[in-house]
Amino acid sequence: MxxxxxxxxxxxxxxxxxxxxxxxxxxxxxxxxxxxxxxxxxxxxxxxxxxxxxxxxxxxxxxxxxxxxxxxxxxxxxxxxxxxxxxxxxxxxxxxxxxxxxxxxxxxxxxxxxxxxxxxxxxxxxxxxxxxxVSAPDAAGVSDALIPWLLSVREQRPHVTLKFAQTLDGFTAAIDGTSQWITGTQARQWVHADRARRDAIIIGTGTAFADDPSLTARYPDGSLSEHQPRRVVIGRRDLTAAGDVARNLRRLGYEQYPSVEEALVGLYAEGARDVLVEGGAGLASAFLEADLVDAISAYVAPVLLGAGRGVLDRALVQTLALAPRFHRVETIALGEDVLIEYAR
Ligand SMILES: NC(=O)c1ccc[n+]([C@@H]2O[C@H](COP(=O)([O-])OP(=O)(O)OC[C@H]3O[C@@H](n4cnc5c(N)ncnc54)[C@H](OP(=O)(O)O)[C@@H]3O)[C@@H](O)[C@H]2O)c1
Incomplete structure (x- = not known):
């Protein structure tokens, strides 16, 4: 040698x-x-x-x-x-x-x-x-794909990214509940590409009822990506007894867990290491209160509502000094919108 x-x-x-x-x-x-x-x-x-x-x-x-x-x-x-x-x-x-x-x-x-x-x-x-x-290079546009997996080994649970789309003044839906679409085409396409890189997409029963989402990852032409993340709903309400709502999830199949903790334990046991929480406000607040948010993907659109539904639905703390803080990892311009990625 x-x-x-x-x-x-x-x-x-x-x-x-x-x-x-x-x-x-x-x-x-x-x-x-x-x-x-x-x-x-x-x-x-x-x-x-x-x-x-x-x-x-x-x-x-x-x-x-x-x-x-x-x-x-x-x-x-x-x-x-x-x-x-x-x-x-x-x-x-x-x-x-x-x-x-x-x-x-x-x-x-x-x-x-x-x-x-x-x-x-x-x-x-x-x-x-x-x-x-060796240490990570300081090259623009190169992300470290191992970060979620490394955290999952340390914590013995999946890495959690909280994703939301908000107006410039911090709302995710208008007072009449309309939220489609706050962001433009490029941001929505980015969301689909991001879903194809995750092991699971998680929503609360509130969003399942309100939006009838498919939670699929699709290409810009509407066709399905090869990799589809697991579709997961958290909450106790029964989607199957819900009449004419959540039809897409019932058609495509989903897993349901009664709590945030049970969802993460169950998903980890089934091999999920990197999951995306797509709301709504009730579930997002629950994940933050449990200190189970490792990263945030905030899509910010140049739209103003003045009033409406917020990203979260209740106070996390009573005073600013106690508020959880994240640090900015990347900022990506997507047409008129901006995606800001944060890590805990
Ligand atoms: N702009 C955006 O980025 C965005 C994204 C998603 C949704 N949205 C909007 O948000 C609205 C829905 O929000 P939402 O707050 O009403 O509903 P949600 O957060 O989707 O669901 C709330 C439900 O989640 C379950 N849940 C929450 N915390 C839990 C915990 N700790 N343990 C167990 N279950 C828990 C409860 O279900 P049970 O009551 O069944 O137990 C609760 O009622 C919709 O209008 C939707 O359009 C906007």
Whole structure:
């Protein structure tokens, strides 16, 4: 195992951006496994393989990237968004596959928090590979697809994003209850693309009755995305005894849970790691009161109502100093609207 010249830092960083993009491209398709991306560079630092996690039971990202690279992997570098696994689950350990392929160095972004899979970095180093943990690049438009999964391992529940569309003055519906459509076409298309990356969409019974939503992920032409998230309703009211309401959910199928906590326990047990709460105000307030909101996607439209229904339906605190605060992660212009993404 002679001393290999390290690849240039700029090469390593752009390979990491590629690996992050590859991981991001399979969000929604891998749960309960993480959406990992991997890039193989040959000994000269050229990209010779890109891979991403396949659906559960199929190949991990490193294996896909190694397959694409073939013999060109020998003496090269693997750049991976998650520490290569070291255990034999439904697939063999990725650390051993990297060693067998003759990889000389491994860069990884996140350490594996999963107690059964951890130890990959140590196994690789013990086999003589140059292993290092690298930090996330500060590149615009590259998101870290592993954040929800990492939280789900830590908290043993799905990562929760609260999504709402509001007017400039903070309302989600007019006083007559009309709320379609506050935002424009681009924002609504973005919402559908976002749904296709989630494991479940959650609403309260109030929204199920009021809006008769389908909770499907659709392309701009109206056709269904390949991946459809689970449709979940929280509340005790019986949708099946509701006569002429919630017809779409009854037609398409849904799961119902009597409480926020039971929903998260049940969904986690069924493999969901990344869920989107789409309201309404009662359910949004319940998630915030339970301190179970990890991220917020706020779509803000240049519309003013003066009065109407708010994003939340009750006070969370009595004084500002006690209010939960989030930090801004990204701001995305969508036509006349703006999507602001926040994290706890
Ligand atoms: N602009 C937007 O982004 C947006 C998004 C969604 C909805 N909306 C609007 O919001 C309105 C509906 O809001 P809403 O507040 O009436 O209804 P909601 O929040 O959808 O549902 C409220 C119901 O959720 C259940 N629930 C809430 N907290 C719970 C908890 N901690 N445990 C168990 N169940 C809980 C209860 O169901 P049970 O009573 O059955 O037990 C409660 O009655 C609609 O008009 C809709 O158009 C707007």
């Amino acid at each position: 002679g001393a290999k010249p390290a690849i240039a830092e700029s090469v390593a960083r752009s390979a990491l951006v590629e690996a992050m993009r590859a991981g991001d491209s399979v969000r929604g398709l891998t749960s309960p496994n993480p959406p990992v991306g991997a890039v193989i560079l040959n000994a000269e630092g050229e990209i010779v393989g890109v891979g991403a996690t396949q659906p559960p039971g199929s190949a991990h990202a490193e294996i896909m990237a190694l397959r694409a690279a073939g013999e060109r992997a020998r003496g090269g570098t693997a750049v991976v968004t998650l520490e290569p696994c070291n255990h034999t689950g439904r697939t063999g350990p990725c650390s051993q596959a990297l060693i067998a392929a003759g990889i000389a160095a491994v860069d990884y972004l996140h350490a594996d928090p999963n107690p059964v899979a951890t130890g990959g970095a140590a196994a690789l180093a013990a086999a003589g590979l140059k292993v290092r943990q």
